[in-house]
Amino acid sequence: MPRYKCVVSYDGYNYYGFQIQNDLPTIELALTKAFRDLLNLEVKIYPSGRTDRFVHAVGQVFHVDIPNNITPIGLLKGLNSYLPADIHIMDCTLVDKDFHARFSAIKKEYRYYINVKEYNPLTLRYMPYYSDLNLEAMQEALKLLIGKHDFKGFASAQIDQRKSTIKTIYSADLIEHESYLEFRFIGSGFLKYQIRRMLGIVVEVGKKHFLPNKIQEILDSKDPSDSKYILDGCGLYLYKVYYE
Amino acid sequence: MPRYKCVVSYDGYNYYGFQIQNDLPTIELALTKAFRDLLNLEVKIYPSGRTDRFVHAVGQVFHVDIPNNITPIGLLKGLNSYLPADIHIMDCTLVDKDFHARFSAIKKEYRYYINVKEYNPLTLRYMPYYSDLNLEAMQEALKLLIGKHDFKGFASAQIDQRKSTIKTIYSADLIEHESYLEFRFIGSGFLKYQIRRMLGIVVEVGKKHFLPNKIQEILDSKDPSDSKYILDGCGLYLYKVYYE
Numbered sequence: 001m002p003r004y005k006c007v008v009s010y011d012g013y014n015y016y017g018f019q020i021q022n023d024l025p026t027i028e029l030a031l032t033k034a035f036r037d038l039l040n041l042e043v044k045i046y047p048s049g050r051t052d053r054f055v056h057a058v059g060q061v062f063h064v065d066i067p068n069n070i071t072p073i074g075l076l077k078g079l080n081s082y083l084p085a086d087i088h089i090m091d092c093t094l095v096d097k098d099f100h101a102r103f104s105a106i107k108k109e110y111r112y113y114i115n116v117k118e119y120n121p122l123t124l125r126y127m128p129y130y131s132d133l134n135l136e137a138m139q140e141a142l143k144l145l146i147g148k149h150d151f152k153g154f155a156s157a158q159i160d161q162r163k164s165t166i167k168t169i170y171s172a173d174l175i176e177h178e179s180y181l182e183f184r185f186i187g188s189g190f191l192k193y194q195i196r197r198m199l200g201i202v203v204e205v206g207k208k209h210f211l212p213n214k215i216q217e218i219l220d221s222k223d224p225s226d227s228k229y230i231l232d233g234c235g236l237y238l239y240k241v242y243y244e
Numbered sequence: 245m246p247r248y249k250c251v252v253s254y255d256g257y258n259y260y261g262f263q264i265q266n267d268l269p270t271i272e273l274a275l276t277k278a279f280r281d282l283l284n285l286e287v288k289i290y291p292s293g294r295t296d297r298f299v300h301a302v303g304q305v306f307h308v309d310i311p312n313n314i315t316p317i318g319l320l321k322g323l324n325s326y327l328p329a330d331i332h333i334m335d336c337t338l339v340d341k342d343f344h345a346r347f348s349a350i351k352k353e354y355r356y357y358i359n360v361k362e363y364n365p366l367t368l369r370y371m372p373y374y375s376d377l378n379l380e381a382m383q384e385a386l387k388l389l390i391g392k393h394d395f396k397g398f399a400s401a402q403i404d405q406r407k408s409t410i411k412t413i414y415s416a417d418l419i420e421h422e423s424y425l426e427f428r429f430i431g432s433g434f435l436k437y438q439i440r441r442m443l444g445i446v447v448e449v450g451k452k453h454f455l456p457n458k459i460q461e462i463l464d465s466k467d468p469s470d471s472k473y474i475l476d477g478c479g480l481y482l483y484k485v486y487y488e
Contacts, residue, residue: 009365009366010365010366011365011366011368011369013425020352056366058366080363085365086365086368087365088363088364088365090362118334119321119324119332120253120332121253121254121255121329121330121331121332122253122255122300122302122370124255124257124329125368125369126404
């Protein structure tokens with residue numbers, strides 16, 4: 001069976017995350033329905049990873065195996081004709097049998113946006129609003145996240161205890177735009193809630209509630225109850241999944 | 245009774261326009277409820293004009309007369325605490341009795357955004373997607389709209405026939421951004437659907453389906469059936485209402 005790699009972009013605000021949860025609106029459910037409508041097939045979708053409720057994607061990746069000999073461009077156009085307007089296949093290619101959306105991924109990039117100008121009802125689905133943040137302190141805190149660390153203190157307390165919480169963050173950048181802040185994280189992979197918990201502390205540092213070294217303390221304590229300032233999902237974007 | 249001028253911004257995507265229509269979600273209904281919740285009063289809201297279904301506002305203006313002696317900042321904060329997150333009072337000031345949100349307005353500015361890069365599920369609520377538009381031809385078409393004209397050919401066929409359809413457009417600009425086009429219209433006032441109908445023709449000109457002079461033909465014909473290419477409301481923003 002040919003294997004297809006698809007890049008999908010979605011507005012996560014109307015969805016309960018990626019993974020199917022019975023009949024709740026989820027990205028996986030919408031994709032599965034589109035495959036069924038197009039090909040009259042039940043396909044298993046293998047994503048690079050899940051995204052949580054409200055979280056968006058610019059470049060989420062999944063793979064599927066399909067018995068039909070549909071062309072990649074035909075699959076792309078066909079799926080898009082059935083998908084709701086807020087989920088869109090951006091790219092589709094044939095890949096080798098040894099490609100796996102999750103296990104072949106070598107890096108992931110997430111971005112997070114914060115509106116810092118004034119409360120704006122027109123952007124709130126895409127960037128939460130925080131005011132009076134000290135950027136220098138936030139930059140300092142971000143630097144402490146870079147490198148190979150045990151991020152257990154920044155993970156959801158409900159994660160599978162058998163799985164490693166050691167990950168590498170290659171870069172953690174803060175870019176200042178006229179009315180908003182853009183955070184870019186590139187890492188080997190991220191734990192559930194990790195970015196929203198890390199940024200929750202970074203924002204608290206920006207508000208001068210903590211010193212930048214709070215990051216180091218949580219890396220050391222490995223206690224998730226220290227990082228309970230979880231930022232909203234709607235500011236987070238799975239921007240890109242990198243493969244060899 | 246003191247009169248208050250309020251500037252309100254809203255994401256129109258979830259609303260059936262400004263004006264109350266029984267129990268349908270509308271901006272006016274939400275504002276009226278917020279006044280009731282805050283002041284236990286039924287107030288009459290006078291907007292600068294209506295906006296249609298899906299149309300957004302950065303700076304819609306309305307006035308209200310309130311018997312209480314609430315401070316403008318108190319009114320702003322109080323209303324915002326009751327309003328849904330996608331409607332927000334941006335400014336509130338006390339004004340003279342002779343101020344009227346609609347009749348004192350001297351100019352209005354509308355903006356319209358079109359995504360021209362690639363279909364993007366993350367921006368579709370705010371800018372429709374059109375590709376392969378010829379900007380030079382569109383600029384030429386826009387120029388023909390500037391000035392004092394009878395815009396009957398660009399108005400909804402259902403408008404009140406007793407009202408004048410003669411309006412002045414002071415400027416009609418097209419600004420090219422990296423991934424989107426921004427249209428800015430400043431005029432004495434605009435008829436129902438006028439901007440979306442004018443831009444519908446401008447986009448058809450951009451697609452080379454019409455020559456730029458089609459604008460002049462419709463100004464001359466005064467026949468709304470010539471301008472039936474009405475762009476989506478969700479790309480339109482009431483940007484600013486100008487007063488003396």
